[in-house]
Amino acid sequence: MNILILGSGGREHTFCYKLAKSPKKPKLFIAPGNAGTAQLGTNLPIDPTNLEAVAQAMTQHQIDLVVVGPEAPLVAGVHDFIAAHPTLGHIPVIGPKQEAAQLEGSKAYAKAFMERHHIPTAPYKQFTADTLAEGLAYLETIPAPYVLKADGLAAGKGVLIIHELAEAKEALTDMLAHKKFGAASEQVVIEGFLDGIELSCFVLTDGSGHVTFPFAKDYKRIGEGDTGLNTGGMGAVSPVPFNDPAFEQKIHDRIITPTLEGFKKDKLDFVGFVFIGLIRVGDDPFVIEYNVRMGDPETQVVLPRIENDMVELLSATAEKRLNEVTLQISSKAAATVVAVSGGYPEAYEKGKEITGIPNDALIFHAGTTTNDGKLVTSGGRVLTSTGFGTDIHEALTSAYGNLTNISFEGMYFRKDLGFDL
Ligand SMILES: Nc1ncnc2c1ncn2[C@@H]1O[C@H](COP(=O)(O)OP(=O)(O)O)[C@@H](O)[C@H]1O
Ligand SMILES: [Mg+2]
Numbered sequence: 001m002n003i004l005i006l007g008s009g010g011r012e013h014t015f016c017y018k019l020a021k022s023p024k025k026p027k028l029f030i031a032p033g034n035a036g037t038a039q040l041g042t043n044l045p046i047d048p049t050n051l052e053a054v055a056q057a058m059t060q061h062q063i064d065l066v067v068v069g070p071e072a073p074l075v076a077g078v079h080d081f082i083a084a085h086p087t088l089g090h091i092p093v094i095g096p097k098q099e100a101a102q103l104e105g106s107k108a109y110a111k112a113f114m115e116r117h118h119i120p121t122a123p124y125k126q127f128t129a130d131t132l133a134e135g136l137a138y139l140e141t142i143p144a145p146y147v148l149k150a151d152g153l154a155a156g157k158g159v160l161i162i163h164e165l166a167e168a169k170e171a172l173t174d175m176l177a178h179k180k181f182g183a184a185s186e187q188v189v190i191e192g193f194l195d196g197i198e199l200s201c202f203v204l205t206d207g208s209g210h211v212t213f214p215f216a217k218d219y220k221r222i223g224e225g226d227t228g229l230n231t232g233g234m235g236a237v238s239p240v241p242f243n244d245p246a247f248e249q250k251i252h253d254r255i256i257t258p259t260l261e262g263f264k265k266d267k268l269d270f271v272g273f274v275f276i277g278l279i280r281v282g283d284d285p286f287v288i289e290y291n292v293r294m295g296d297p298e299t300q301v302v303l304p305r306i307e308n309d310m311v312e313l314l315s316a317t318a319e320k321r322l323n324e325v326t327l328q329i330s331s332k333a334a335a336t337v338v339a340v341s342g343g344y345p346e347a348y349e350k351g352k353e354i355t356g357i358p359n360d361a362l363i364f365h366a367g368t369t370t371n372d373g374k375l376v377t378s379g380g381r382v383l384t385s386t387g388f389g390t391d392i393h394e395a396l397t398s399a400y401g402n403l404t405n406i407s408f409e410g411m412y413f414r415k416d417l418g419f420d421l
Contacts, residue, residue, distance in 0.1 A: 144168075208322075
């Protein structure tokens with residue numbers, strides 16, 4: 001079986017790691033991949049949002065199944081493109097079609113979906129340049145802090161949480177009238193602030209059946225104590241200690257079930273991963289956002305805890321047999337620590353040699369490549385170290401331990417993950 005994985009991060013390396021362990025011995029192709037995925041399959045130097053190039057690669061390498069890692073190809077319609085292709089139309093794609101990908105590609109679409117299906121989330125209103133005056137007036141009617149969200153994809157930078165009314169008005173004007181986030185902020189969602197602690201829930205659905213993966217919590221800020229700029233993610237742990245059984249039951253009843261029912265009612269035929277960003281307020285769960293793919297770095301703690309054969313799990317999804325599948329989840333906790341280039345998430349240098357990667361540890365590559373036979377950095381998030389333990393603190397100790405000998409110029413990682421748990 002030939003599997004094409006789209007993407008190039010730690011998430012995709014983790015998928016390769018799990019798929020490569022399958023007794024079905026699949027042949028893996030990764031577009032474009034990184035130095036880690038190159039050890040488990042064949043990297044293809046193509047842009048995963050170049051749909052023609054993806055189709056060509058599928059033909060050339062006789063691909064049987066496509067797994068889409070990041071959101072951009074999904075929002076660009078890669079699934080629709082393949083489904084409509086004259087010779088590739090029968091090949092399953094794990095990842096939703098363009099319409100359903102709007103759950104991530106448009107905050108307003110996601111909020112309307114939640115409203116329509118009575119899924120708990122913060123109250124909201126949406127505005128465009130034409131309704132800027134109403135947006136400014138609306139801000140005056142709601143309490144601080146103000147949550148302003150660019151509607152479209154903004155690489156994790158499109159959400160502003162502002163404490164002062166005057167500053168919130170200025171930001172709304174910047175977003176709508178001056179297109180602060182380009183096309184992404186032609187529409188802005190203003191929503192009520194929810195005060196609580198966040199966690200992430202992952203569901204794999206085939207359009208009728210589903211499995212719920214282990215829950216995870218990620219760390220987004222660059223600085224210790226959750227301070228400083230937002231990043232793609234600096235680490236993650238699974239399970240989540242405050243996700244007690246009673247709370248988890250509420251997530252199933254109030255959020256997962258109505259979300260999957262909503263997909264059916266709206267005829268979205270959603271096949272793929274749903275990432276539900278949740279917040280616990282008191283004893284109740286609310287949805288912060290949907291993503292239509294696995295999270296990174298959450299994948300690096302979630303997939304290693306799943307003991308099922310990953311090829312079989314994805315085949316069951318493609319063949320709409322997920323109802324027959326029972327997930328086997330390891331009782332061990334997992335933690336992952338992300339090592340980044342100095343300066344990230346702002347400007348940083350690339351091409352720094354990486355040394356000291358242990359052979360016997362779970363080190364997933366993200367921004368890595370090879371140059372003259374040397375392993376070098378090629379991105380902001382460079383690699384992640386996943387460890388296991390009887391609880392998340394033990395797992396963190398193991399993940400940190402496996403990083404000790406790894407080095408590259410400017411290497412930085414947070415040393416306080418789990419501090420809040
Ligand atoms: N209504 C809200 N109340 C409180 N915090 C929020 C709210 N919406 C978003 N946030 C915070 O902002 C972060 C980013 O928002 P999110 O909707 O996940 O956007 P994205 O991941 O696309 O940047 C969230 O992880 C959360 O910390
Ligand atoms: Mg988010």
